[in-house]
């Protein structure tokens with residue numbers, strides 16, 4: 633199997649914001665809502681986010697992700713694909729979330745009432761069981777400012793760590809109001 637690697641563009645691994653399952657369920661009452669702590673920001677119960685993005689990591693090459701219909705507070709349609717090198721991750725079930733938060737980022741237009749979606753789930757990496765935590769932010773337009781944090785685990789080890797990267801090589805995350813088509 634291809635050796636996996638770690639991609640962290642803006643922050644070192646030591647400071648990476650892993651999202652343990654359960655940790656996103658409510659925050660400390662006195663937690664401050666910042667760009668780095670979306671779980672303390674106002675939660676929006678309805679809406680959805682669509683998007684894709686990719687960036688070029690100096691070590692791993694192109695890392696890309698896609699989610700076609702990620703619905704706030706609905707586990708009905710698990711839909712996330714992450715690809716890098718010869719590696720393919722596909723989400724099959726949510727284990728937490730997705731939950732949507734209105735952080736100091738702005739989703740721009742159209743206004744959706746939230747800009748960040750967070751969750752965790754299980755799926756397959758190269759056909760074998762794996763798990764994922766993710767956080768996607770719509771920072772408006774152009775989509776190259778949108779952000780992704782993705783950790784994929786397999787066999788108890790980190791297979792991929794994408795820590796708060798922007799979709800610098802292309803892409804766009806788009807938050808939608810629940811009523812939007």
Ligand SMILES: [Ca+2]
Nearest residue numbers: 770772775805
């Ligand atoms: Ca966007």
